[in-house]
Amino acid sequence: MAISDPSLFDAFAACGATAAGGVHRPCASAADGAARDVLEAALNAAGAQTRTDAVGNQFGLFRLAEAPDAPLVMMGSHLDSQPNGGRFDGALGVAAAVHVGAALMRLKREGARFSADFCAVNWTNEEGARFRPSLLGSGVYVGRHTADEALAALDDDGVTLRDALSAIGRNGGDQAPPLPACYLELHVEQGVTLEQAGVAVGVVTRNWGATKFDVTYKGEQAHTGPCPMGLRRDALLAASHLIVEARAIADRWPGKVHSSVGRLVVAPNSANVVPCETRLSLEIRSNDDGVLAEASALADAAIATAAERAAVEVASVVRNERAIRPMPAAVSDLVEASAAALGAPSLRLDTVAGHDAISLLGHCPTGLVFVPSAGGIAHNEAEFTAPKDVETGFSVCLEAAARLCRAAGSPERALDQQGLAA
């Protein structure tokens, strides 16, 4: 049974398509609005009831069960992209959710009985590229942020998420569905583990921890010519010391710590002016609690030392921590069993990146399924996953979702369900 419909995925990829084969689809941009319209049309065509909540999360409810208050199985990801990002990141998981919902509706029409409803979802601002923080829509859904906090988030031009959503007609008035009995997400791995193992299906059992710092240095504007070096308070020099040191921190624990500064804003950013302010986003990630704590403490110290070396002030440090946590074993077991039932080898692995599934972790049973990324390339226009791997990923998700929807959404009970093949 071929379940994937490449036309929906391709239709998403056409929204904000770049010449180099990627997508440039910032959250709540016109391109994101176009992709959301494509999603809504696809959900309606597949027989779902669509809802959009106050922060633009889009839900498509597939009524499968007889009972009006049946539990929910939810599946989804996000349609926003990084600047000049890849077309698979996020969009693949949304396309998978629509196709799983459509397939389950077909099964229902063919006589299948379900004890849970299914819901496909597109979460707002997963990437954290246009608005910060990342995982914003799913964070509101689980109560980590209020809708008002999220809607007040600003992009670099000072536009609020509220106004950006309004501009694309996506500041919805619907209530979000209740927390599901189980949440599943299909995503590209963005690493090389599956490709190197030659395995199409990754069962994520744990997320790496992360400490994320938003640092602002304040120095003093001065003329780059006559101002004596000893009097300069150069906020860019401070940022540069920190960036160099952040790399050195990662190099102390090869393979166990990843670090980066992806974002740096310089003011006034004029060739002849000593910069008076820099704002940067630094992250330290690790797969080991003790190492993460130690590396994060080194980063704390480096933030201060860099300021001293450039005679500037640390104006603010906002520090966000994401703990290393296991994914629920029952969901991992279910995904693994679903892959096995289809004859698809699978591999258990960590996720280094955050995903909406990690955002929901702890609020409901949550599963994250990876398919391979060619060369591990991610957040890049060259991102690619082979069609046969996409097909396998879609099939495994449908298998797991069908079992869940026959088991009132319980991953433990779903393990004992007959598969679609039966």
Place this chain on the structure above:
Amino acid sequence: MAISDPSLFDAFAACGATAAGGVHRPCASAADGAARDVLEAALNAAGAQTRTDAVGNQFGLFRLAEAPDAPLVMMGSHLDSQPNGGRFDGALGVAAAVHVGAALMRLKREGARFSADFCAVNWTNEEGARFRPSLLGSGVYVGRHTADEALAALDDDGVTLRDALSAIGRNGGDQAPPLPACYLELHVEQGVTLEQAGVAVGVVTRNWGATKFDVTYKGEQAHTGPCPMGLRRDALLAASHLIVEARAIADRWPGKVHSSVGRLVVAPNSANVVPCETRLSLEIRSNDDGVLAEASALADAAIATAAERAAVEVASVVRNERAIRPMPAAVSDLVEASAAALGAPSLRLDTVAGHDAISLLGHCPTGLVFVPSAGGIAHNEAEFTAPKDVETGFSVCLEAAARLCRAAGSPERALDQQGLAA
């Protein structure tokens, strides 16, 4: 005789005024357009004929001499500012030129005889903040750039100087006046030499040399999470290594080398993406030819080493050199004699910064007069020069200009002229 009219300087300062007492008046912005309108009105009121050339340089010709083809004495500076810059930088010199022109016209009406005409000028895009390179308008005037090259310069939003000037109605059709017999410029020192010496008048006798580099690093966009550290090609890490090393180069020659990176543009500049491109402006300045050559060679090496350390490519390096040159002795002697005639102590000193007078150096006899900057603060909203120092600077310029206009613009002959006081 009180010659300075604070109302014109204040009127300039009101154009693009910031809450903190500075000005934000990028070249060819609406604020710059407003300041240019103020200048044109002041020139007309003072009896000058106004001209605007193809790159927006504004000239005000004061016809002082009997002969229709009399030589010209020119004086001016610029009205554009750095982002959140000071109100004295540039605007003081333009205000001084208008007041000198107006005073000379009054003297003519009172019966004085002159053998040169006077011209006040506002040069376009001296700062190099909105459009690069700096000294653009004066560079076109002396033939260093063509008007078409200058008009094609782009700001960070991709707007050409041509379109920006058109938007403020300042893409003029007038021919620029011929090269003057002598050019004078009054400017704030932007350093602490005059303040520390307690002297109001600086006679600039030499400019520091500079090597300016526009460097582009190209790496590869990647996800900051899963991408293994060893595979990253981080263009921001390369820029950071270079910025740290640029400071170390200056520190090898205390007081003899100034270095800075004032401008750094990061792409795609998203917290979760390893940067694929950085573009930065690095400058090395020195007062010693040999040291400048050595420090610049170290910078060349540092540009390459930084790329290697971050596994990125040096996509381009544009290298511009400004030689250390003496100002013509006759003009310096004239300024010094003019100050002495007014009883104002003066001091000979270098300029570390570039100015339009340096742009004209070598094309005509050129003089640069400094007044003190409180605390040496420059390119900063807190920039300040005391009113009595401004008054002294204006008086010295009028004295020197009057002598020049009585001596057919020749600084050598002007030295022998009687002063205004005589």
